[in-house]
Amino acid sequence: MKLLLVAATLPEIQPFLSAYSIEGSSEEHYIGLHSVKVLVTGAGMVPTAYSLGRHFAKSSCDLAINAGIAGSFDFDIELGEVCLVKEDTFAELGAEDGDEFLSLDSLGLGLTSLSHRPNPAFRTNQLKEVSAITVNKVHGHELSIANAIARFNPQIESMEGAAFFYACNQAAVPYIQIRAISNYVERRNREKWDIELAVKNLNKTLINLLEE
Numbered sequence: 001m002k003l004l005l006v007a008a009t010l011p012e013i014q015p016f017l018s019a020y021s022i023e024g025s026s027e028e029h030y031i032g033l034h035s036v037k038v039l040v041t042g043a044g045m046v047p048t049a050y051s052l053g054r055h056f057a058k059s060s061c062d063l064a065i066n067a068g069i070a071g072s073f074d075f076d077i078e079l080g081e082v083c084l085v086k087e088d089t090f091a092e093l094g095a096e097d098g099d100e101f102l103s104l105d106s107l108g109l110g111l112t113s114l115s116h117r118p119n120p121a122f123r124t125n126q127l128k129e130v131s132a133i134t135v136n137k138v139h140g141h142e143l144s145i146a147n148a149i150a151r152f153n154p155q156i157e158s159m160e161g162a163a164f165f166y167a168c169n170q171a172a173v174p175y176i177q178i179r180a181i182s183n184y185v186e187r188r189n190r191e192k193w194d195i196e197l198a199v200k201n202l203n204k205t206l207i208n209l210l211e212e
């Protein structure tokens with residue numbers, strides 16, 4: 001299968017790259033039964049959408065995989081757990097009306113939620129399935145966290161997922177998103193984050209999935 005592995009930052013997929021002697025964004029590499037290209041986009045929705053748009057203008061694939069770390073709203077998900085995002089939502093796209101938030105959908109201006117589109121030949125059965133939101137500003141205030149939960153009831157959040165889904169959907173390329181939990185979504189306290197564990201588990205899962 002022809003795979004495209006997409007990450008926001010190099011450190012998130014460095015153990016995977018090191019395992020196969022790949023250097024950053026790359027040409028094709030053969031891993032197990034797959035040919036793999038790597039795209040490191042930069043953090044956030046705009047770099048992700050730009051990089052993917054540019055990539056898909058000249059190249060396609062059988063499956064694009066967005067891999068990264070994420071924050072969890074759900075305290076039943078353990079730090080380090082690796083999840084498969086089934087649905088992702090652009091949480092901030094819309095308009096304020098006093099205390100109300102009007103989503104882009106409700107304004108008749110487009111879709112804000114997208115479902116994943118797996119390739120059935122690439123199995124991810126063992127991963128916990130979650131719903132996600134994508135944000136420009138990582139939540140770190142009790143009130144905005146309560147609002148996000150009331151509006152979307154998300155389990156996790158990232159800064160790229162929905163943009164990745166959107167770009168792949170536009171290019172008619174199958175796509176999945178795999179996120180390892182590095183922190184809970186709460187008042188910011190970087191000391192409680194476990195990026196090391198999340199990155200370790202994420203990369204172990206990637207290697208297992210590709211070598212299966």
Ligand SMILES: O=C(O)c1cccc(C(=O)CC[C@H]2O[C@@H](n3cnc4c(=O)[nH]cnc43)[C@H](O)[C@@H]2O)c1
Binds near residue numbers: 183
């Ligand atoms: O400092 C490091 O060593 C380090 C290693 C790997 C990755 C990072 C990042 O800062 C990655 C940023 C990336 O993580 C996602 N993320 C993580 N937690 C959250 C969150 O609570 N809310 C939203 N996004 C989160 C996000 O997609 C960023 O692109 C640092």
